Amino acid sequence: MTIDMTGRSASGIAADLRERIERGELTPGTLLPSVRAVAADLGVNRNTVVAAYRQLAQAGLVEARGRSGTRVADRTAVAQEGYAPDTVLRDVGTGNPDPTLIPDPTAALARSTRPVLYGEPVIDPGLEAWARGWMADQLPHDDLLITVTSGASDAIERLLAQALQRDDAVALEDPCFLSALHTVRTGGYRAVPVAVDAEGMTVDGLRDALEAGVRAVICTPRAHNPTGASLSAERAAALREVLAEHPFVLVIEDDHFSLLSRAPLHSVIGPAQRRWARIRSMSKFLGPDTCLAVTASDPDTADGLAVRLTPGTTWVSHILQRMTLALVTDDAVRADIEAAAEHYAGRNAAFAAALTERGLPVSPGDGLNLWVPLPVPAASAREELMRRGWLVREGDPFFLSPDHAGAFLRLTVHDLDDASTTTLADDLAAAAGALRPGIRGGRIEA
Template identity: 30%
Template structure:
């Protein structure tokens, strides 16, 4: 039957006849959220008002609300009422099976393959263990808000006009000091350019290199497939640069390559650092040939078992472009990245920046500068380093206990690990099975790797409340695969 609740909002519910009152109400609310009739963020009537309108006991409505909050369909906070959760798909609770939404949910063909850090529609998975994203639930909202208020109060009037394409001087000065202190980068504020995310940074740099006569760029393989696409759209030819346990095989670089894009601190996705011998060799190559090395330091802050590897840029700032971002340390939604450029590349990159968007958003730049100068950014990074180390340790220990046939590597740093499956276990099949169960995974071959028996598992992505369930789902899947092989 159809009922209406009119308590500030009209709420149409299809209560199923014959079902218990609470079960019927829960089912009606789930269906309304699932099909989109109740949009994310919608405030629901109070339990007292809805009970009165539906002719139900208030406890019945309160218990139904409580159950749907526990399942993730609704959210409730003291003093602010009950709302539809931000995502239409709730996160499964620990111990529950992750059931996909609709047919073909999370099928590999439905997503951008091998984009490694660009995760479309993450809510289609009950649990998302794809690499490339931090724990967004840990974004320091209160700290960021306080810094934004201080930065806004202190900002000069000129900050709100068209500003230097390189970015606000407050942020460039703060970054120059921070990067030198923490990552060993040798730069000055006038050599830094703030970009609207790493994607823009690579695009600007690629077009500037092309305008300067560059034609061929070596790119680590496996690596960020999205980066290859960006460079090709800048009309550059990309050359695969093989990777082994010592990082990129820079010894194969020759005079016919104009630039090389590396992840020396923590190769993506294999997780190995560039060895000291190869760091020396690639700098010597750049100096001898006049080539440019682009250092993508995407998660250099997160090293757990020893001191962080210093930036390669510190060895040869005249030949190495340092590219950093707040996407892993804070959140990708901020769209804040930076390039520490050799002097010869500053104007070519600025020419491209002026044409792209003139300058990146000012308020977020000022806020990040305030975070760094106040020390709040350092404190947040240290807190997140401990947070992710605990997650890594828990992942490694749980796999060793429940699926000992799986080997784990690339664990010294970053937000992901590589899992080698037992011989004869195709990783692509495991990814497909995981997707059918609502678990997001990626295989090494999606990043250009040739090994078909390795998974790349990101342990940073799940929010804190979902991490235990994500581990359970992963181990259950891998254990089932191992048993079938046996």
């Protein structure tokens, strides 16, 4: 199509198209003119048009589809974690912890209500002292500083904002935790995919991303969401070696499962790294509504993070901070958290074994969810399972690149009892069998 544009710079062209999209002149699905055509019409360099289209893509206004061109994006809601509203189906795609395994905060909250006034330290001294010991594991840096934010996503957003500029590149695991992916995209940064295998982030993928010029790397050392992969000691050492060649790249280690993880921590933050941060959220074991995460980082990064907090919330509620400290230092609560960890691991292992027995091999991994590879399209399997009363989550939204999309489900099964586990495993195997020759009676034929 022909669009009479008026801009001459990348920002001018992008602003012109943005205004037309917002006014509804360019509707979702509209094919934009090719870079070559726009450059010829406006008498500008092609790279100027490429930069304009990239700005619009980073803002979520357009989608680049390779040889199919660039189209106006459909501004539908992005995928999120949580329960699906208004469904009568059994929802096994939530990504939530079990609410019955979240510790009761009532007693801890009652001891956490001393008023705090302007000018007092923004971090509770008791929580800071405890967190320094908790966060220092495997960090080869003695000068770490502690920052408290309103959850891990808040920390990642502020860490990137204090270190990057719009359109800078960020290395993300592929598939990727939804919250990290959305934070990068809404911040206007370019997401560069790094493949994940059974041992976590791949070395070749990280090396390629660094050579492509990423300014930050976000890595999940264990209980990767959605795959459940955890870094082996050998993989972590190899990743540290690659990162050592880029000491000023910001390395963010999101150890989100921490106290619940059944895998040992193998850190990617080595002694050569000058810009680094490790984040641990409380949401998985104290509940999402705790909205608190602790970040350990180098002094420069901590200073930048503190500056990013200043114009906004300034500090996280001291009531929440003290309640958190009271809970995580309570022996009975820690025993409950350990029991929850065993429960999640046990239920996931039971379901993985049930699927494997039915000819659909699955590794239980670590974390709240199971990543299930399928021999049939995930969308078709999802529809079959809906007919059988189940609501599952396709793996597609977790992928940055489409190479492996369409062949995975991410299931949250830790609240299923033995009977429900058997029923879902039977239904999933039967759904795969109904869609693919060679699978009969819920089992793959030899």
